[in-house]
Amino acid sequence: MNPEDLLRRRLLQGGLSAASLLLTGCGDSTTPLNLPDAAGGAPRSPTTPRGVHLSWREDPLTSRTVTWFTDDPAAPAQRLQYGPMMPDMSEADAQRLPFADEVVADTSETPFVEALTHQATARDLPADLPLRYRVGSDAGWSPVRVIRPTPTGDDFRFVHFGDHGRTQDSRNVARAIRAAQPDFALLAGDLSYASGSSSLGPQEVWDAWFDLVEAELGAETILMTAAGNHENEGNNGVAYRNRMAMPTSTVSPDGTFYTFQLGRVQFIVSTGGAFATDGTLVTEILFLETQLARAALRRAAGEIDFIVVSQHFTIWTDQEGRGPANLTLVALQENIFVRYGVDLLAVGHDHIYQRSHPMGFGLRNPLGYVQITSGCGGVGIRGFEPRIQGWSAKALAEPLFVEYVVSRGRIDALTHGVDSLTGETRVVDTFTLERRGRESAGMAVQPVRDVAALHPDYDRLARRTLFRNRLLLANC
Structure with a gap:
């Protein structure tokens, strides 16, 4: 041996x-690394969402969970707005059209720093359509993003x-x-x-x-x-x-x-x-x-x-x-x-x-x-x-x-x-x-x-x- x-x-x-x-x-x-912020290099407001990322906290086929952060404790309640990306929508439509659904985020203090952590879950998503979404409030929104559906x-x-x-x-x-x-x-x-x-x-x-x-x-x-x-x-x-x-x-x-x-x-x-x-x-x-x-x-x-x-x-x-x-x-x-x-x-x-x-x-x-x-x-x-x-x-x-x-x-x-x-x-x-x-x-x-x-x-x-x-x- x-x-x-x-x-x-x-x-x-x-x-x-x-x-x-x-x-x-x-x-x-x-x-x-000198990374541009989510707004494309412009100064970021304390009310602007940052660190946006996705996960599956619930059913991968019908839900997506979004987590993000803000720096102003006095900012309005944070929300996730979302809806399906329909086949006839253009990229311009995806950015400007209203969203079908909205959910208020769960918010907690971010440990050891003066910031807030927000999490919200989009549920009951159609299995065959991409999802478009944004997060934030009227004091500042993230860009609208589009993500592919989960394979069924x-x-x-x-x-x-x-x-x-x-x-x-x-x-x-x-x-x-x-x-x-x-x-x-x-x-x-x-x-x-x-x-x-x-x-x-x-x-x-x-x-x-x-x-x-x-x-x-x-x-x-x-x-x-x-x-x-x-x-x-x-x-x-x-x-x-x-x-x-x-x-x-x-x-x-x-x-x-x-x-x-x-x-x-x-x-x-x-x-x-x-x-x-x-x-x-x-x-x-x-x-x-x-x-x-x-x-x-x-x-x-x-x-x-x-x-x-x-x-x-x-x-x-x-x-x-x-x-x-x-x-x-x-x-x-x-x-x-x-x-x-x-x-x-x-x-x-x-x-x-x-x-x-x-x-x-x-x-x-x-x-x-x-x-x-x-x-x-x-x-x-x-x-x-x-x-x-x-x-x-x-x-x-x-x-x-x-x-x-x-x-x-x-x-x-x-x-x-x-x-x-x-x-x-x-x-x-x-x-x-x-x-x-x-x-x-x-x-x-x-x-x-x-x-x-x-x-x-x-x-x-x-x-x-x-x-x-x-x-x-x-x-x-």
Whole structure:
């Protein structure tokens, strides 16, 4: 047996202490960008909406949630106005015609800064027509935007990237994603790097990042996010929780972990323990167990084809200087992923691109999951040194994102490298996932385990997770 393969298996069995796996720096997001504001460069009024971005908090087929910010607490109540883009409407019509519907936004104070966060959901949308919308009030409106309808059939496209930040590469990647016109984008953690070193304060970093997102991506592209270590910010993600609108549930009322379905794919998004100080780690582990068990049952019944999990942290990596700093959590997550037959694990964190073979418990396994690390979203590229042979199918170190073309029983993926100077893209990797056979899908139908059966000591698990999170903040 290859000694390095043996080392990997021992790592997954928890054979090394977290203290021996200190993590090195996470890159640099301090390069400022001079971005035009949403009004096209004119001075922005405190009542003008900024940082406009879209997500699905409810049904992806019939709703869109819009989040934005204003700086004047005395401004009139904020509203979302929306309606269908009819086939006979011109672009001029889209801008000037009245809207069919309006909803008053839910407004809250933006943490740590004198600003307001607004969220509103457009519901009961026609499935076959684009949506045009604007947000704001009579004291200031955003531009009217038009977004495509969500596909109602089996076929759709999404992209996956992580570790974005505010560099020129960040802008190039966002522009390239927008040009690809996916049905949604999945950002696997470390969004703005507001907890990193910068000449700006943390909240100003969030504001600058949302300016970039609105200008290049978020106002016309659905953005679904997973929390990363840089969303922790030392305050357990208060700023992230306020600014992002993800699906909520009784076990995750602020949407830090969640699930949604599009086409015949079930998506489950985890924090990977990024917010362990809020006492929800046990709840989230049980959420993964129950949601994956349910998805595996539905897949065996032919209701869905694939199970996709996304989080910030990797299970497998050849990133130089990296390793699973919380081995207990890594081993527990992998146990759950393999038990219920996760097909794809979409992650970030390590600033490289790496695609695994199907893996399970330290071995290549045709019934295991494929991990795609896409941590080259813009904040920086770190050193790459292949050291574990046999598990990695492809490795790259350049700005990029992954496009997934989903059809019935099949996912074709194209990894797009993004040139740092020109922003031009080229395909640098391709791969295909096919639906599991009936026998393989049936093997993943397993009874849900209770909390005690999953792990004997959750206090210890939480302590080790908190230790890992402190390391990440101290070294990133």
